[in-house]
Amino acid sequence: MSKIFDAVSRAMKDFDLKSDGTVAAGFVFPPDSxxxxxxxxxxxxxxxxxxxxxxxxxxxxxxxxxxxxxxVKSAKFFxxxxxxxxxxFEMEKVDLNDKTIKLKVKVSSSESRISEFKATYVLxxxxxxxxxxxx
Numbered sequence: 001m002s003k004i005f006d007a008v009s010r011a012m013k014d015f016d017l018k019s020d021g022t023v024a025a026g027f028v029f030p031p032d033s034x035x036x037x038x039x040x041x042x043x044x045x046x047x048x049x050x051x052x053x054x055x056x057x058x059x060x061x062x063x064x065x066x067x068x069x070x071x072v073k074s075a076k077f078f079x080x081x082x083x084x085x086x087x088x089f090e091m092e093k094v095d096l097n098d099k100t101i102k103l104k105v106k107v108s109s110s111e112s113r114i115s116e117f118k119a120t121y122v123l124x125x126x127x128x129x130x131x132x133x134x135x
Contacts, residue, residue, distance in 0.1 A: 012061075
């Protein structure tokens with residue numbers, strides 16, 4: 001497991017798999033987390049790639065298998081997420097079709113939208129929970 005993915009996974013505070021197939025999870029990234037290193041000095045915000053890693057962590061918990069990011073169809077950022085703030089990741093019904101998972105995710109805080117993603121992940125039996133390490 002990569003250091004970034006491990007830090008993101010540890011930041012997950014709650015997880016909810018609903019009966020309608022939607023999934024939600026909450027994250028709080030502490031100020032001293034590795035995810036803020038260099039992004040940006042004096043004004044840290046959670047990088048988009050770490051938000052994608054959070055989605056990956058939620059998916060792996062949902063399907064019980066390693067997944068790998070294969071495509072980002074769209075990524076929209078509305079407001080930065082700063083250290084210590086709670087973020088709720090809500091996925092529309094997770095559709096697993098022939099090892100491919102296409103999904104839409106909305107990220108929000110109690111006050112506003114943070115970001116939205118449309119992305120594709122695949123089940124990856126060769127992975128150990130990392131999308132940022134090369135084979």
